[in-house]
Amino acid sequence: MPGSDDQRLGEIESRLRRDDPRFARALDVGRPRRPREYRxxxxxxxxxxxxxxxxxxxxxxxxxxxxxxxxxxxxxxxxxxxxxxxxxxxxxxxxx
The missing domain is CATH 1.20.5 (Single alpha-helices involved in coiled-coils or other helix-helix interfaces)
Structure with a gap:
């Protein structure tokens, strides 16, 4: 079962990178911005x-x-x- 959780997390991460790449980059750096829909x-x-x-x-x-x-x-x-x-x-x- 751990593989399926990792797979789901990977899908969420790729969707986040596709939907709001600036937020994803800022999250990687440690200084996240609010998601686009809240700006x-x-x-x-x-x-x-x-x-x-x-x-x-x-x-x-x-x-x-x-x-x-x-x-x-x-x-x-x-x-x-x-x-x-x-x-x-x-x-x-x-x-x-």
Whole structure:
């Protein structure tokens, strides 16, 4: 049975190296970073920009700025999803 545990650990290690190589390298060195799905600095900055654009668009009554703020807020919302890359296939359903 010890061989199967070693094999499972090797699979986990190879999957970690494939999914987040920077985290795996940092873990080898002894200074791990947070995994990619928990690094959300860009999402917070984009959300702040979106809210600023939305607020400015409302204050100035400028429709294009409001639309830009809403689109950026939607993009930021997608960036907060930790499983956005594993959501399955995006192929259309087969035709009948």
């Amino acid at each position: 959300r600095v860009r999402a917070w900055l984009l959300l702040a920009t979106a809210l600023a654009a939305l607020g400015a668009g409302i204050a100035l009554a400028h429709g294009l700025l409001i639309a830009t703020g809403l689109v950026l807020a939607g993009i930021a919302g997608e960036l907060f999803d930790p499983h956005r890359r594993t959501c399955g296939d995006r192929r259309p359903p087969p035709r009948a």
